[in-house]
Amino acid sequence: MATQRVTRVLCAAxxxxxxxxxxxxxxxxxxxxxxxxxxxxxxxxxxADALDGYRAVFRTLGRLGIPAFWVPGAGxxxxxxxxxxxxxxxxxxxxxxxxxxxxxxxxxxxLFAGFGGEVNDDPAARRDEVSRLxxxxxxxxxxxxxxxxxxxxxxxxAFSTPPAHKGSGAAGSEALTxxxxxxxxxxxxxGGDCGSQLLGRSxxxxxxxxxxxxxxxxxxxxxxxxxxELVAVG
Numbered sequence: 001m002a003t004q005r006v007t008r009v010l011c012a013a014x015x016x017x018x019x020x021x022x023x024x025x026x027x028x029x030x031x032x033x034x035x036x037x038x039x040x041x042x043x044x045x046x047x048a049d050a051l052d053g054y055r056a057v058f059r060t061l062g063r064l065g066i067p068a069f070w071v072p073g074a075g076x077x078x079x080x081x082x083x084x085x086x087x088x089x090x091x092x093x094x095x096x097x098x099x100x101x102x103x104x105x106x107x108x109x110x111l112f113a114g115f116g117g118e119v120n121d122d123p124a125a126r127r128d129e130v131s132r133l134x135x136x137x138x139x140x141x142x143x144x145x146x147x148x149x150x151x152x153x154x155x156x157x158a159f160s161t162p163p164a165h166k167g168s169g170a171a172g173s174e175a176l177t178x179x180x181x182x183x184x185x186x187x188x189x190x191g192g193d194c195g196s197q198l199l200g201r202s203x204x205x206x207x208x209x210x211x212x213x214x215x216x217x218x219x220x221x222x223x224x225x226x227x228x229e230l231v232a233v234g
Contacts, residue, residue: 006035006067006106009156011189011207011216011225014073017045017053021210022060024230029066032217036106037066038189039210040116041160042073043082054085062093071100071116071158072133073191079129099158101143103150110220111150114158115140119173137175147183154220155185162192162206165199180204186220196225 010029015021029037044053061068076082086098097104103113117133125136140159147155163180164172172192180188180202187203194208196216203223208214213230
């Protein structure tokens with residue numbers, strides 16, 4: 001558990017197995033005095049050996065020495081491979097936390113939670129964790145119900161599916177929007193096109209694909225985000 005109060009969060013999406021991109025993100029973390037990293041979306045790449053993609057990302061995060069929290073993307077299936085690699089790395093690096101359907105403390109005041117994969121607003125939608133991580137709307141609602149008992153903490157939510165936002169014109173999940181309204185997080189890190197906006201009093205940050213060099217730094221106190229771009233990561 002981190003001892004420093006967490007106020008600045010480095011947000012990224014879809015590392016897709018790139019240890020090099022994560023190394024450069026670590027340089028950003030050092031330069032911008034961030035206290036935690038939050039990653040949403042596709043962890044592994046599309047290479048033949050998907051496990052190598054998980055290991056490249058997780059091992060690089062471990063070397064950075066910064067608390068890191070993440071949820072997987074829809075393509076991080078089957079779930080058994082993802083969970084095994086996440087479990088193994090968390091045993092070795094206690095600052096790393098997968099928060100897919102669960103919670104983890106960044107410090108005594110800040111709590112991270114999240115839900116990965118694709119969230120379908122149809123409650124009767126087929127649940128899949130073998131060919132694709134795809135869930136009906138009731139699953140994140142049920143899996144994150146523990147947050148009702150932890151409302152004294154500042155909350156950061158991580159979703160690989162973006163919450164729907166009226167007027168944005170972008171696709172998103174109404175179910176996740178309802179969760180944001182229910183739990184009123186300081187920050188939501190999500191997949192989707194680059195940008196940030198307020199949903200009620202919650203800052204929604206979509207950092208954009210890390211593979212394209214995009215990231216953002218969010219401040220929990222000011223509820224503001226600064227977009228950034230890496231040098232080409234190849």
